[in-house]
Amino acid sequence: MVNMEKEVLDGNGFTDDTAPSPSHEELPQLKIVSLFPNPTGDESKFESADMINLGKQDVDLSGWKLRDAANKNCFLDDLGTILSNEIVQIQRQNQDMALHNAGDTISLIAPNDKVVDTVRYNKTQSGRVFFFTSQF
Numbered sequence: 745m746v747n748m749e750k751e752v753l754d755g756n757g758f759t760d761d762t763a764p765s766p767s768h769e770e771l772p773q774l775k776i777v778s779l780f781p782n783p784t785g786d787e788s789k790f791e792s793a794d795m796i797n798l799g800k801q802d803v804d805l806s807g808w809k810l811r812d813a814a815n816k817n818c819f820l821d822d823l824g825t826i827l828s829n830e831i832v833q834i835q836r837q838n839q840d841m842a843l844h845n846a847g848d849t850i851s852l853i854a855p856n857d858k859v860v861d862t863v864r865y866n867k868t869q870s871g872r873v874f875f876f877t878s879q880f
């Protein structure tokens with residue numbers, strides 16, 4: 745098991761400024777741009793997230809996943825490679841991880857199990873998109 749520090753969420757916004765930062769090794773600079781937790785229609789299919797690659801290197805998404813506060817995963821393997829400066833949309837497509845309408849904390853996890861980004865949101869209404877502008 746990786747010995748990770750327990751996260752402390754500041755609770756006063758939608759982004760987590762205390763998210764773990766790269767320490768020993770250089771992690772790809774992938775960030776969660778936005779979340780769409782409450783789409784019209786089938787939520788288990790159409791919940792979605794946008795992710796950006798702010799690094800100079802393209803990143804193969806094999807082994808990457810999103811994880812919700814209940815430790816359910818959404819695997820990103822099928823998305824292929826995210827290019828430098830590219831934004832990619834992730835659709836849930838019946839994967840286990842849910843973007844809960846009552847609020848949630850969503851983490852982006854690298855293949856080595858390191859958390860590279862964490863965002864959170866509060867209760868949401870149908871059709872609302874959360875945009876995590878401070879990530880830029």
Ligand SMILES: [Ca+2]
Pocket residue numbers: 781782783787791842843844845
């Ligand atoms: Ca939902």
